[in-house]
Amino acid sequence: MKKYFLCLFIVCFSLLGEGIDSYTDLYLNGENFIDQSTYHRSVSTYGNTQVVNNIYQFGNGSYRFDGTGDFVYYNIGTVTYPYTVDFWLRVSSYNSYNTFWGVESKNMLQIQGQKIILSSGTSSVTHRSNTTINLNTWYHLGLVMTSQTSGSLFINGQKETLNFNSSSTGGYGTQGLPTTGNMFFGTYDGWTEYGLNGYIDEIRVSKGIARWDSNFVVPGVSYQNPVPEPCSLILSCIGLLLYFRKYFLFSKKGKI
Template identity: 35%
Template sequence: MAALVMAWTNPSQSPPSGGGALYYSNGNIGIGTTTPNSKLTVQGDLKITGTSTFDGSISVYELSSAPSAVIGYGKIYALTGDTEYTADSYTKLLLHMNGTNGSTTFTDSETTPKTVTAVGNAQISTAQSKFGGASGLFNGNGDYLRVSSTDFDLGTGDFTIDVWMRANTWPAAGCATPFQIGNYFNNWIQPEICYTGTLLRTYTTTLQYNYYPSGGFLTNTWYHYAIVRSGTTMKQYINGLEISSGTNTESILNGTQGLWIGAYSGPLQFFNGYIDEFRISKGIARWTSNFTPPHNKGLYFKSSSGEEIQL
């Protein structure tokens, strides 16, 4: 795994003393000039004292053995942490993806639980999670979940669909689909990430939304994705940042295909990675502007392009 280095880059000022760089490599964190070989452990409060403050930016380097080119800048901040979603009257599906490692039982945690069918080798994994210590694992080769309910007849009203996803790989040719609701190109909605993560393309019945993220979607990185309709305005968000907005009055229906998670029902496109906290909300636009998605407690780095890494 390449190291992440955050170094002082304000050319008009001298950096703070003590090395001027924070290193993150293979789960280890250090401050100084060398790559750390052990965890940073703090008992009690961590305090930094002094009378001087410095204005500047933080540059990000990828390291193998020596720093390479600057690939961005950003900020470090701490979040107190959130818990898993709880269901309310608008929640029509809530999959925490919790359970025993290797289990094929996926539990719907809303007020009218639905039957979730695991297809292929779709299973619970404790190797990665955003919340709860587990997530759904999909191997990109025939794995997906199926759920069908008239509760997914979202119609032309307000709705919110949001999910955490972490890809092991993005296909070099073709696309990977985190989910689909409805019949193929008929009262449906389906996002897909294509061409090694360089394109997010989202379909409704007659409309298509394209988003090209700066630097592409990374592998082994958690992303929060949300698609929201409020009135006649449909928006998409990645990690709480709005990436598209447009008019959409199309009806979205469960149809004969219902909900697929980890694939879609047309020319099969499978997602290879982990999915956590999948939620469908009907009759409510949970977000209409930029927001901070739920997070685990910890220290985070966010780049200028919106990529977020938990340190």
């Protein structure tokens, strides 16, 4: 009988897809500004940031930023490495900077020349993406920081390694990203001139975990409605086969 429970446990556990878990420090689903994580962080908005219901990646809404002083932010407390920030991004127009994420001042992700760059806010550029960002197209972005000065940027699941100490690209040197302060979406450090003209959906901040370390298949549903990944489906099938195999064997022997 214990084997039956073990098989059922494997099946049930493997059916849990990746989504909101104990590592999730913040989760905004695009339908409101209420943190859906178990920590219920306080989230603030500024300017004309709004929820729209006609353009979104998942669910019934996304956050609209018009590029003139709109942003969402929360206090990250003390960062625990590794940590991961991921969300969906859709750009409506190419502004001068189109800054869409940042931690405090002079640490940001923005779009320049249709590329995503990680910048210190001056002429220093730590990373320029290989991927070209087209207008009116949803992209999944994942920033995985394994320490204050090392990490990776994932664009639609494709890994690009960050080099914080590269003197050839300006870079941060040994400064890295701040470990405390406010994290901004739609701009950085409250700046109103350099914001995003576009949309952001499915914001998730995870502390104490690197969600990815190699290329991956981007989420196909909202984190609020996770479905089994391929490996989970395989484990589920194995669990079911083991369960029914034992069931029929014992049935034939008259033990159940």
